[in-house]
Amino acid sequence: MGIKPQDSMKEKETLWIFGYGSLVWKPGFAYKRSKVGHITGYKRRFWHGDEFHRGDKIKPGRVATLVQDPEACTWGVAYEVSSSEIEGSLQYLHTREVLLGGYIITKLQFFPKEKDQEPLLALVYIATSDNPMYLGPASDTDIANQITTCRGSSGHNIEYLVRLAEFMRLCCPEVEDEHLFSIEATVLGIIKLCDQLPTCLDFSQPAPN
Numbered sequence: 001m002g003i004k005p006q007d008s009m010k011e012k013e014t015l016w017i018f019g020y021g022s023l024v025w026k027p028g029f030a031y032k033r034s035k036v037g038h039i040t041g042y043k044r045r046f047w048h049g050d051e052f053h054r055g056d057k058i059k060p061g062r063v064a065t066l067v068q069d070p071e072a073c074t075w076g077v078a079y080e081v082s083s084s085e086i087e088g089s090l091q092y093l094h095t096r097e098v099l100l101g102g103y104i105i106t107k108l109q110f111f112p113k114e115k116d117q118e119p120l121l122a123l124v125y126i127a128t129s130d131n132p133m134y135l136g137p138a139s140d141t142d143i144a145n146q147i148t149t150c151r152g153s154s155g156h157n158i159e160y161l162v163r164l165a166e167f168m169r170l171c172c173p174e175v176e177d178e179h180l181f182s183i184e185a186t187v188l189g190i191i192k193l194c195d196q197l198p199t200c201l202d203f204s205q206p207a208p209n
Ligand SMILES: N[C@@H](CCC(=O)N[C@@H](CS)C(=O)NCC(=O)O)C(=O)O
Pocket: 018, 019, 020, 021, 022, 023, 024, 026, 049, 050, 053, 054, 063, 064, 065, 096, 097, 100, 101, 102, 103, 124, 125, 126, 154, 160
C-alpha cells in the first residue's frame, strides 16, 4: 500500500477567506494569493460596535459588518490560504474576529473582479443583529461623530474607515459605496472643522471690534 504518485501530486485543499472591513488592508494571516471581487446579497454597513480594536467599553467604535439585502453586493478581497496555513489562520481569526470582534463564520459565493475567473466559496466573518456588540443603523452623521471620537488597541477608528475607503478607491474605483464614502466625507469635514477650531477659539488675540 504505497503512496500513489497522483496522491503527492493532488492539489492539497486550500481555503478562501473573504474580507470586507479591516481584513482588506490588514489580513494578519499567511495567504498564497488574493483576489479583489464581491459577494452578493449583502450590503456593508458600519453597524457593528467594537470595544477592543477601535474602541473601548465606554466608547465603542463602529466597524463594518454585512447586512442581508437581496439587491446589494459588497466588494472586498478573497485570500487563498494553503492547507498548511489553514489551522493557524483560523485560530488567529477566531481570536481577532470571533472572541474579540463578535463575528460569526459563514460561507458565501465570491465573484472575482476578473471576468474570466470562476466564482468560489469563501469563509466570511459577519456580525449579526443578535450580537451583543451590534449597534445597528444610525445616520451617517451620528456614525461619523462616533468614529471621530473612538480609538482602541489597534488604533483610531478613523484609520479603520479611511483605509477601507482607500482600498475601495484604489481597487474598486468603479464601485459606488455611498454609505462608506458619505461617512468618510463627514468625518473629514469634522476633522477640518476641528483643525480650524483653535484659530477661531484663540482668545489670545483681541476680540474683533
Ligand atoms: N469581518 C470583516 C470585518 C473585520 C474587522 O474589521 N474586524 C475587526 C474586529 S471588530 C478587526 O479585526 N479590527 C482590527 C483593526 O481594526 O485593526 C472583514 O472581513 O474585514
